[in-house]
Structure formats: C-alpha cells, structure tokens
Amino acid sequence: MSEEVKLSKLEQLKLDSRQLRGTIAEELANDELAFSADASQLLKHHGSYQQDNRDERNKKLPDGTKQGKVYSMMLRTRMPGGKVTAKQFLTELDLCDQYGNGTLRVTTRQAFQLHEIPKKHMKTVVRAINDSELSTISACGDVNRNVIACPAPFKNNSLFDDMQKMADQLADHFRPHSTAYCEIWLEDDEGGKTKIEEFKPVEEPIYGERYLPRKFKMGVALPDDNCIDLHANDLGFLAIVEDEKIVGYNLLAGGGMGTTPSLKGKTFPALAVPLCYATVDETIAVAEAVVKVQRDFGNREDRKIARMKYVIADWGIEKFREKVGEYYGKELTLPLDVFVTDADDHIGWYEQGDGKWFLGVNIENGRIQDEGDLRIKTGLRTILEKYRMDVRLTALQAVLLCNIEEQDKADIEQTLRDHGIKMAEELSLLRRYSIACPALPTCGLAVTESERILPALIDSLEAELERVGLADEKIALHMTGCPNGCARPYHPDIGLVGKAKGKYTLFLGGNVIGTRLAFIYKDMVPLEEIVPLCVPLFEYYAKDRTGAESFGDFCNRKGAEDLEAYAEKAMAS
Structure with a gap:
C-alpha cells in the first residue's frame, strides 16, 4: 500500500491508540454514563459496541422534558465453533439477568451477545466471562472475529473434531498480541482501578501497527453440510475428505454481505470464490498470507470499500492468488473440484x-x-x-x-x-431456516425492524405455504434491519433488507446452501405488502416447479421479469 494514502479518521485512531488502549481505561474509571466516540471505536476490538435504546429516545419525562439517548454496551463473547460448557452458558445467563436486559442472544456467528450493560458494570461482566474461561477479545473490530465451524458433535469419525480443532487453531493464531485487553479488563490496583502504566508495545506480526482495514471473518465446513454459510466469509475453509479423514482444505476468499445502496454500485455483497488448496499442515500459514495481503492492500481511506472482497474485485482472483503466493513464499496449489452441496440445521x-x-x-x-x-x-x-x-x-x-x-x-x-x-417436528422448515439481526431498538445502523417482527411475518407466510401445499419445503428466509447484512440476507431463497422505516428490499433466488446470490425482486416494499407479494410466487412455484427444485432455484430459473409478469397476471385475475 502506498505511503501517500491519506488514512481515514479511524485508521489514524488505531495508529495512535497504543495498540488498542486509547483512553478506555481512563474512561472506565470516570462517572460518565457513556464512552467517548474514539473510545467506543476502540472498544469494538475488545468485543463491545456502545449503543442506545432507540425506543427510549425522546421519551417525555415527568417534568415535561424529553429524555436524551440512554447509552449502554453490547458485549459479544468469542467462542470458536460455538462450543460452550454448561458452566459458561449459565454464567452468561446469570450476567444477562444481573447486569443486562434479561436476555441472552445467540448470534449468526455462533457467539453470545449480552445487551444493555451499563458502562459502570462492563469490567465486572468482562471479568466474569474470562473467569468462565471464555473471552470477548476480538469478537468485534478490525481483526479476525469469531471463527465459525460446523457445530455438530458427531463422534463416529474424526471430521467434526478436526474442524473444531482447526477453528480453535485459527482463533488462537489470529488473536491480537496486544496486551491491552488483559491490562484494561483483567488487572487491578489495590483500589480496584485499572493499572495505567507506561505503554510498552509488543510485536503484532500479523496485524501490524494499524490492524486490518476492516473486519475479517473465517469459517470451516464440510461440502455436504455448509451449515455456517461458508461463502459469506472473507476466508472459508472447505474440508477435503479422503477415507473419512480431512486431508486439507479448499480456501475460499472474498465473501462479505455488507453493502451501502446509496453509493450506487460502489459496494456490493459477494460470495467467496475458490482460491487454493492447502494440506492441513499448510492451512494456517496460507491463511496468514491471505490476511497479510488484506492488511497491506485493503483500502484504508474509505471503510465502505475496505473489505477483502473489494481487493479481489479490483484485482481478479488470479492476481490475488499470485500475491498470496508471494506472501506465503511459494506458488499456491489450485483448488480441487470440490464444492458445497448441502446444508443441515441440526435441529x-x-x-x-x-x-x-x-x-x-x-x-x-x-x-x-x-x-x-x-x-x-x-x-x-x-x-x-x-x-x-x-x-x-x-x-x-x-x-x-x-x-x-x-x-x-x-x-x-x-x-x-x-x-x-x-x-x-412441530416447526416448519421455513421457521427453522430463518434468521434475523437484532435491529431496533439497540442497533445504531438499523433503519427498521427485523428480529421483533420476523416471527409474526413467518406466521403469515407459513399459512400461505400450507394453503398451497408447500408446508414441508425447505425455504431459507433471512432478514436484516439495514443493508449491512449481519444475518446474511443476500443469498438465501428469500432475503429481506431494511431500506427505510417499515420498508424492505425483497431478494429472491438464492439458496439454502449459500452458493448463489439472490436478485432484487422488489424495492421499498412496505412490511404489510411482503406476504401479498410472496403469495402468487408460492402458487407459481407449487404448480410449475420441476422435480425437487427448491424455491430459490425456481426463482433463479424464472428470473425477476418472469416472476413479476406471473404475479401481475395472478393479482389481476
């Protein structure tokens, strides 16, 4: 990357942060109800987002004045492969009751989130999580985040244990070396205040002095069970199995869901594409080379185009593969002809x-x-x-x-x-394969509802699927309250992305196994019109599908124009 690049404000903040310390320790010790803007940015690398409850904004107080923002912290726990003991789970349940809003959330990346923790209790909560032998470090921020992997605990072969082992190794290898986390959250003076000592930098051999240009995500899966949406990750590891043993991985590079529609094509969702094959022993080193290429060539001027998918889009996969080979030290092996074929929800x-x-x-x-x-x-x-x-x-x-x-x-x-x-057996497959982001009231990016309204929406869609004889069809529905795509809405059969208050972009034509991007069917759809828009499409699918064709495959085959023509004719009759 050219030294003449003008760093974005956040890049400069990371550079000046003393390896992610900033003023976090000092602000934990004061009586303010919220962290400063700079500290809240650095806190992401420690696993936390500062939020405010938007339901509470501008509420009228007894004296007639309006209430301002009510700040609190969301805290995310890092747990590779979603593996957690009973003790750790119970600790999180205790913490949500004692310090949070009484709820615990399972994320779409196999982690826990605690919501609405007051700033004054953050250190207590982080310590309790660490005491349970979990951590929140690098659960957010411009680093490699929680490594996801197929969670099925099958014991009749080594595949699942080996995938979990790879997830653990990746998580450990890409953990920041900075001692800031331990210093701020886990060390005390006699008076209970965090030690604020002279800064002593440590080497960050992978991340360097500015860490990554943007967040980075990894996942591990089997070809016949892509239950983690491998292609949505910056770097996916598709297990290559021979004689019931994982001998290596196809590395898939460049996935990412976030987009900013107002930038008119400058940003876009992308699915990871095959980069190379690596044996089990080579995999960590090749992955490190990939991360270092992103570190050095990801955009540090504009965060909206800083993900690795944009480097690959600009260069092409061949040039990217060549550059990774340079960093690895030898030419990469081309990926094997092994691809994702199925996915299970393990319910x-x-x-x-x-x-x-x-x-x-x-x-x-x-x-x-x-x-x-x-x-x-x-x-x-x-x-x-x-x-x-x-x-x-x-x-x-x-x-x-x-x-x-x-x-x-x-x-x-x-x-x-x-x-x-x-x-x-009491749940429809539509409900089992649906996911949503938290959206309102706590997410600062949300433009409309997601989690709170999806259950009722599924109730209505289930009734229509039952009516046309499709109740047993496996249909994936993902919903988000904004285009950032936390619930991966751009590649299921049906995707709903918040565009404005009470309005959504309706995507169709992806699939359950996450190997194809959906297309925009309708934009700016009011919530109350989503089901009526889907009804004629379900009817069309029921009568005109071929064999075991899925709903997403059907929509992809027909295309937006054909689907729209049928729907208009059906609604007019």
Missing part, C-alpha cells in the same frame, strides 16, 4: 455416534428470554443445571444440547415442552 434428535445423543433446539432469532408461555431462558437453565452438558451454538442461531444419555431424552424433551419450547 432435532441425532445420535452422536458414541452411544449418546444431541438435541438441536430452535431459538427463534437467537433471543434467549422468557416471554409469556415461551420461557426459553428458564427451560434451558433448568436443563443445564440438572445435566451439565456441553452445548454448541449454530450459525442459524440455534442451540445444540450435547452428550445426552438415552435414558435422559424423555425428561429433557418434556422439560422443554413444559416451558413452551417446540420440538423439530
């Missing part, structure tokens, strides 16, 4: 292969809470306290309860039912 009962079972429990939109008759938080707490089993989180925001003995299955299932939690 329901599965034999683990070691005489025990695991149970996939759907958590709609990932929100673990008690609300009315649906008491997910209490139900899970009851089971975890009694059985102390390990848990895995999925990229579809579900929970896998692992290592269940045969004799305990009935009790666990009944406990879930007693708390209003439905089993796999």
